[in-house]
Amino acid sequence: xxxxxxxxxxxxxxxxxxxxxxxxxxxxxxxxxxxxxxxxxxxxxxxxxxxxxxxxxxxxxxxxxxxxxxxxxxxxxxxxxxxxxxxxxxxxxxxxxxxxxxxxxxxxxxxxxxxxxxxxxxxxxxxxxxxxxxxxxxxxxxxxxxxxxxxxxxxxxxxxxxxxxxxxxxxxxxxxxxxxxxxxxxxxxxxxxxxxxxxxxxxxxxxxxxxxxxxxxxxxxxxxxxxxxxxxxxxxxxxxxxxxxxxxxxxxxxxxxxxxxxxxxxxxxxxxxxxxxxxxxxxxxxxxxxxxxxxxxxxxxxxxxxxxxxxxxxxxxxxxxxxxxxxxxxxxxxxxxxxxxxxxxxxxxxxxxxxxxxxxxxxxxxxxxxxxxxxxxxxxxxxxxxxxxxxxxxxxxxxxxxxxxxxxxxxxxxxxxxxxxxxxxxxxxxxxxxxxxxxxxxxxxxxxxxxxxxxxxxxxxxxxxxxxxxxxxxxxxxxxxxxxxxxxxxxxxxxxxxxxxxxxxxxxxxxxxxxxxxxxxxxxxxxxxxxxxxxxxxxxxxxxxxxxxxxxxxxxxxxxxxxxxxxxxxxxxxxxxxxxxxxxxxxxxxxxxxxxxxxxxxxxxxxxxxxxxxxxxxxxxxxxxxxxxxxxxxxxxxxxxxxxxxxxxxxxxxxxxxxxxxxxxxxxxxxxxxxxxxxxxxxxxxxxxxxxxxxxxxxxxxxxxxxxxxxxxxxxxxxxxxxxxxxxxxxxxxxxxxxxxxxxxxxxxxxxxxxxxxxxxxxxxxxxxxxxxxxxxxxxxxxxxxxxxxxxxxxxxxx
Numbered sequence: 001x002x003x004x005x006x007x008x009x010x011x012x013x014x015x016x017x018x019x020x021x022x023x024x025x026x027x028x029x030x031x032x033x034x035x036x037x038x039x040x041x042x043x044x045x046x047x048x049x050x051x052x053x054x055x056x057x058x059x060x061x062x063x064x065x066x067x068x069x070x071x072x073x074x075x076x077x078x079x080x081x082x083x084x085x086x087x088x089x090x091x092x093x094x095x096x097x098x099x100x101x102x103x104x105x106x107x108x109x110x111x112x113x114x115x116x117x118x119x120x121x122x123x124x125x126x127x128x129x130x131x132x133x134x135x136x137x138x139x140x141x142x143x144x145x146x147x148x149x150x151x152x153x154x155x156x157x158x159x160x161x162x163x164x165x166x167x168x169x170x171x172x173x174x175x176x177x178x179x180x181x182x183x184x185x186x187x188x189x190x191x192x193x194x195x196x197x198x199x200x201x202x203x204x205x206x207x208x209x210x211x212x213x214x215x216x217x218x219x220x221x222x223x224x225x226x227x228x229x230x231x232x233x234x235x236x237x238x239x240x241x242x243x244x245x246x247x248x249x250x251x252x253x254x255x256x257x258x259x260x261x262x263x264x265x266x267x268x269x270x271x272x273x274x275x276x277x278x279x280x281x282x283x284x285x286x287x288x289x290x291x292x293x294x295x296x297x298x299x300x301x302x303x304x305x306x307x308x309x310x311x312x313x314x315x316x317x318x319x320x321x322x323x324x325x326x327x328x329x330x331x332x333x334x335x336x337x338x339x340x341x342x343x344x345x346x347x348x349x350x351x352x353x354x355x356x357x358x359x360x361x362x363x364x365x366x367x368x369x370x371x372x373x374x375x376x377x378x379x380x381x382x383x384x385x386x387x388x389x390x391x392x393x394x395x396x397x398x399x400x401x402x403x404x405x406x407x408x409x410x411x412x413x414x415x416x417x418x419x420x421x422x423x424x425x426x427x428x429x430x431x432x433x434x435x436x437x438x439x440x441x442x443x444x445x446x447x448x449x450x451x452x453x454x455x456x457x458x459x460x461x462x463x464x465x466x467x468x469x470x471x472x473x474x475x476x477x478x479x480x481x482x483x484x485x486x487x488x489x490x491x492x493x494x495x496x497x498x499x500x501x502x503x504x505x506x507x508x509x510x511x512x513x514x515x516x517x518x519x520x521x522x523x524x525x526x527x528x529x530x531x532x533x534x535x536x537x538x539x540x541x542x543x544x545x546x547x548x549x550x551x552x553x554x555x556x557x558x559x560x561x562x563x564x565x566x567x568x569x570x571x572x573x574x575x576x577x578x579x580x581x582x583x584x585x586x587x588x589x590x591x592x593x594x595x596x597x598x599x600x601x602x603x604x605x606x607x608x609x610x611x612x613x614x615x616x617x618x619x620x621x622x623x624x625x626x627x628x629x630x631x632x633x634x635x636x637x638x639x640x641x642x643x644x645x646x647x648x649x650x651x652x653x654x655x656x657x658x659x660x661x662x663x664x665x666x667x668x669x670x671x672x673x674x675x676x677x678x679x680x681x682x683x684x685x686x687x688x689x690x691x692x693x694x695x696x697x698x699x700x701x702x703x704x705x706x707x708x709x710x711x712x713x714x715x716x717x718x719x720x721x722x723x724x725x726x727x728x729x730x731x732x733x734x735x736x737x738x739x740x741x742x743x744x745x746x747x748x749x750x751x752x753x754x755x756x757x758x759x760x761x762x763x764x765x766x767x768x769x770x771x772x773x774x775x776x777x778x779x780x781x782x783x784x785x786x787x788x789x790x791x792x793x794x795x796x797x798x799x
Contacts, residue, residue, distance in 0.1 A: 105176035138543030151543035160201025170563040206276035218595035248330035249302035273342035319370035335397030340409030383490035384475040413454035413505035417512025419447035426586035464532035469497035504568035568594035643781035662793035674712035700745030
């Protein structure tokens, strides 16, 4: 086994200039109603190389905020927010004083202040706090304790008799982060005195988990471990487990609460959506970690095991999944693939499960990367005539992957920020730049373009607010002719889709993109969106309502204020305008309802076993002799000379196998440190790089063999065993070999001695990116280059 530590900067530059071109096209009604798509029941300016204009993800270092939003407009928003007879600055008093302490919540490490150091943005934060207080005051006066609120009728309703605390619990952590002591104490008293889950009724598993269980767990952490919230979360989650009592372990869409009795199995004839079944994992895993109850972890992991089996078994489009599943069979139902409703948060939680458990579950990172590659290949479209990037849908799924629909839900807008989060794993681009791969930079660029598109769906309407669904006019595909209503040429809004539910997905991406890139334009866009919410959605006597038609101004109102307005939309706006160290993204992961949960290292199980099982399953499903490079890997990491035919009968391009993301970043660091320690023990501290190898092939190197990893064995051996699991069980293995190349070190062209090295060489590439060139021994014009990113596994076989 060869461990390569390479620093070939000139080769990397050459690759990026020539061969390293990204080609995305070469690879790789029970739940929601039809009307509103809802469940029925600091400054950092980091440039991104090669990403184009600001709209394409490049924060401009000398950028100044545009002057289109004047102070007069700010005063107008203040006037809309509060009673007109109050003094001009009374809204600041409503929101509370700008003070760094005491904080109502606990964060490790604590932020320096709740408020932006820039007065303008601190005031805008305060305006968001005032909007929250206004919304809460209306609810508390007219529907306190009810699950949902109708702010025009001043009435509430519950999902089941007595309610489950939906609005109150979904708002808890927003109150904590905004330091709203009175509102928080009011909510906590109700939870302590009045909330009881010993009741009978049916609730949606997904919505109850992300809003209520997630809200309670976030409040538990942020409150400094107030045991009230953990007990309530445990009580409710134990009752929700009945939904998992199916023939396969894939949950029913709904869970039936059985009052004071223990849950018992029941039958739900409806399919479950893929997103709903796979978006309870963060909450159940964190609850298992806190309580020590392994059952929560096992239920969540059983679902993911089913999904993993479907992906390995070829029941997906290169990691993209149909949106419905049958809990009785564990297989998909129908073919439609989309990133909107019923599909969206599956992809979100692949990444976030990996981040939440301190990167100890690399199987989900691998599945996420596979899915993102397929998104780039199949779902990206561009509008006409202005080339807005959008993520379309595949109505016929894998059966017709070339039939991309030009429809995009507002729900899809979470993906812009999610792509950037996946690239940097929570660090600002400026800090993560040295570790970002070409694919990572591409993800940030696409995320920026998608976020811009989502903003434009607001910007083109008369109200300045986005509709629920848009269609993009495309040059060669179907598009409805312009209906004369004045919409911009690229974006079409149909009458049934023109409503706005105060959704958070676009401002969620604005928050993430600002935190990760430092581009101030995202803040300005967020302020413009918030200003239009205040202008059009705020009710004269308090509260905010959804809107029926954003294409007219003023838009008619719809009598609904969903809980996510308080839980997500206003929270993300508050954080967007706030300081960078408030809920840092490398220490917290937001669930899909914007409840921040801390990163933790699991103790209740061995999460690394998931990855080993995944790789072993891959090897079992695909025999070693049949392993081959995917089309995504070939198009992204291989550069073939014109004379090199990958379909040649005399050799096979698949005799050189590449697994680009075999090791997570944490595993790379662990293994690299172990290799450096071993080199120091073997060669002595400060040993120089050798000028030349005995055979003249290697220059500028250090090397040693490893017969014993000593104290590092407990951490390193599982990584080596993971490599071995890809091979037949009877494979003979030599001891691992470490080769460390200096900055100018190189391996010259050579032919391996098969008698010495064997017919198979497996190598893990660590440190810096490198390029490996392989040339046919009988045809000098036939060669190919392979881009080796850190963490890559390569296998040379059948020499």
